[in-house]
Amino acid sequence: MTGIGPDTVIADRYRLQRQLGRGGMGVVWEALDTRLDRKVAVKGLLYPGAVTPATQGQWVNRARREAQAIARIGHQNVVAVHDVIEDGDQVWIVMELLNSRSLADLLREQQQLSVPHAARIGLQVLRGLTAVHEAGVLHRDVKPHNILFRPDGRALLMDFGISTFEGAVQVTRSHEIIGTPHYLAPELLSRTAAQPHPATAASDLWALGVTLYEMVEGRRPFDGSTGYEVLIAVRESPVPAMQYAGPLAPLVERLLRKDPLQRPDAAAAERMLQAVTRDVALDTPAGPRPPEPARQGPPPAAGGRPQVRARRRRDRWAVPVAVLCTALLAGGAWYVWGQQDGTGTGDDRAHGKGTTGGSGAASTFSDTHQVLRIGVKQDQPGLSVQDGSTFKGFEVDLGKEIARHLGFDEDQVRFVRVNSGNRSDYLKAADRADIVLASYSINDEREKKDGVVFAGPYYQALKGLLVRKNRPYNDVSDLRNDPSAKVCTARKSVYETWIRNEGLAGQQVLRPGFEDCVKALLDPATPVYAVATDDVIVAGLADKYSDKTKALDNIEGGTEGYGVAMDANEAGLHKEVCGALASIMKPAGGKPSAWAVLYGRHLEPVMRQPSPGEPVLTKC
Structure with a gap:
């Protein structure tokens, strides 16, 4: 194929739009998959016209086999290959388009x-x-x-x-x-x-x-x-x-x-x-x-102090x-450096429940409480769901592990149902909840506003959208182009601001909790055509309601770290929970961590990918 350029259509399907860069074997293009109406990256594997037709034919066969092998890899740390196309004397590899930094x-x-x-x-x-x-x-x-x-x-x-x-x-x-x-x-x-x-x-x-x-x-x-x-x-x-x-x-x-x-x-x-x-x-x-030579940059500042650029922490593995x-x-x-395990020295004086004042040794939370009350949500498949009087899921079992490390037996643990609108109130009310594991996103402003303190994160989530399956939505722009479509999210969630920033303020609908949004989405009589929530929640709901909903992928907007929340006055309890999380996330004796086991049991079937690894406890 000669005359490759913008608007060239490969294999009657992929329309080249603009060059993304030049790689080892030629130009990488952003292209439109006209069949699925999605953006992809397309790259030719061979130098056209560089050798005799016979040698070119051998190269085509070899490149085709290799591209097919790459397409079958399917690993979370390897770019996804969607298609392998042979068109004329060239083999094209069609990959996911990644608008990410390197x-x-x-x-x-x-x-x-x-x-x-x-x-x-x-x-x-x-x-x-x-x-x-x-x-x-x-x-x-x-x-x-x-x-x-x-x-x-x-x-x-x-x-x-x-x-x-x-x-x-x-x-x-x-x-x-x-x-x-x-x-x-x-x-x-x-x-x-x-x-x-x-x-x-x-x-x-x-x-x-x-x-x-x-x-x-x-x-x-x-x-x-x-x-x-x-x-x-x-x-x-x-x-x-x-x-x-x-x-x-x-x-x-x-x-x-x-x-x-x-x-x-x-x-x-x-x-x-x-x-x-x-x-x-x-x-x-x-x-x-x-x-370094001067051509590579200025020398250190006077006095030998290094010039260090401000670090933007955009990835989940930031120390x-x-x-x-x-x-x-x-x-x-x-x-x-290290993840604090709750055993370090410091001011051990009493701060709220769980410690004793004066010069005596600090008591633990279980010494002063007969029951540990844990707030969880009721309808987040994979994370936490309620079946009659029983709760199950990743956050539920993680709560049990935390309770065990705090010294509580399983029969001393009580799970109470909370939602995004009332979970901070439950932490302040007497005998309602001592800690909350309910996809509560860590945020410094939220800590001050809600009067809570977080330990964690115990999970890092991306933005997600759950949409009705019969709607022609593939990304956020499709929702913007449909003013009649309402986008629902939970009141007081981080998605209130996110929806406004995405230009959907006029289409926003707020409900007390995400479960109310899902009910509206499943009701064909309502104009709620999308629910904005975290990708792990979207994945679980899309799996549960696969006949009526679908998940949209590659939604931009950063990550949200889930934290174990407790009342801001509970410094002693916070220290104990941090120590519990550190132990739960630490592999031992060549075996995976308890966290990894829980992820494999509850979230891997929903996310359809292996554990991304234990997050760093930045709030401990």
Whole structure:
């Protein structure tokens, strides 16, 4: 196919609209899937007209097989492939369109990342890479530009334009080195006819090692003023000493061994990353950067104090803002970090119920209370539902786990039904609720307004929309274009503001709770055609009412962290709940955490994806 440009239609279905960028094998386009009326990303895998027709035919067959293998991966850390199209002498791969920032964007913004943040990103990329390798595909261009973040902070491996099957010849022009020089493994730079040194899984793991180094050190390990100097550095120079990698350093050093046979495999690398994410005791914030040539940026400010850009915490894996104590190691600025477990020292004087005053030892909440009352909602499939007098779901079982850690037996736990409009009132009323687990989104302003304090988050949710199945809605813009459509949400929820910001203020309908909105949505006599709530709630309701409703995906608007809420005067109880959550979220003895078990039992069937990992307790 020649004359590719805007308005070109691929396979009578995908209309190219604008270029998104140029990848290893050509141009990536934003396109419209005219059959499903949705935006997608489309990329050609081959250089057209670069070789003879016979060779081009072989390439087409190989590229088709590879694209089909990628499409079957279906991993949460790998970009979703919708379709594989062969049109003329080109193979096109049709992927989900991601309007997200990349790791490269994040590094430009923050310069370097903390050790736990980098380890978590690396672990997610490694898991995606492992899925790719298990499909028999090599990526060949792992780098920060090809790692994107979903709105929930999940890292996503993308751009398979130059990937190849193991053992396959290069799908590129003869004698050309493909890939980005800074991230190419040294064995790929010494290819000869006698020793071709084809790419292997170890080559991709080298690139991951370079990426990990860049995240924590704020610079790439191998650099030069020309491409040739970069290639020589990759092949011959030792790994520059690391100042900020801390417990990540041993893994990075092993991944960057020149001999691919001496690098750890994916399983070993995952074990080392998991150990860092569980046990890392030192967090390195962006500190003084190593000396760099003037062309790469200004030197540190006078007095040696680093110039650090403000960090916008947009992803769910951001480390806690507060650091616990400071230490100086190896001449660099290091900070002790960690999830507080409720056992630290501090002012233990009485603050409300649950502690004793004076100089005596602090009592626990269970010492002064015979029953723990937990507020939950009644109709959130997966999270919490009421069946007669019984409640069940993720939040219900999490509440039981918290109660156990606080010293209550199961027969001492009482569940009470709350909704978004009354849950803070229940916490203030005597003998109504001691804690609330009811998809209560953490918000500093809400804490002051509602007079509550949060512990958590115990879950991170995205924005979602539940719509009637018989309505032609695919995104928020479709609702804007239908003024008669009413969008319902719970009064006092975060969606009141969100709906207004989305230009739907005139279509907003408020109800005491989300369950009232769902009732209106299911009633064909009402003009409520959409319910705005969190994606996990939308997924559960769409599953329960699959014959009448559907979930809309990719709704923008950031994440909401669910917190365990309690009265603001309950400082002692807050400390105990934080300690309980820390224990519940911590894996032990090689086994998954209690949190992960509960997620697998209640939420994985609803979300149709494995656990995203335990969130960081930023409110403890």
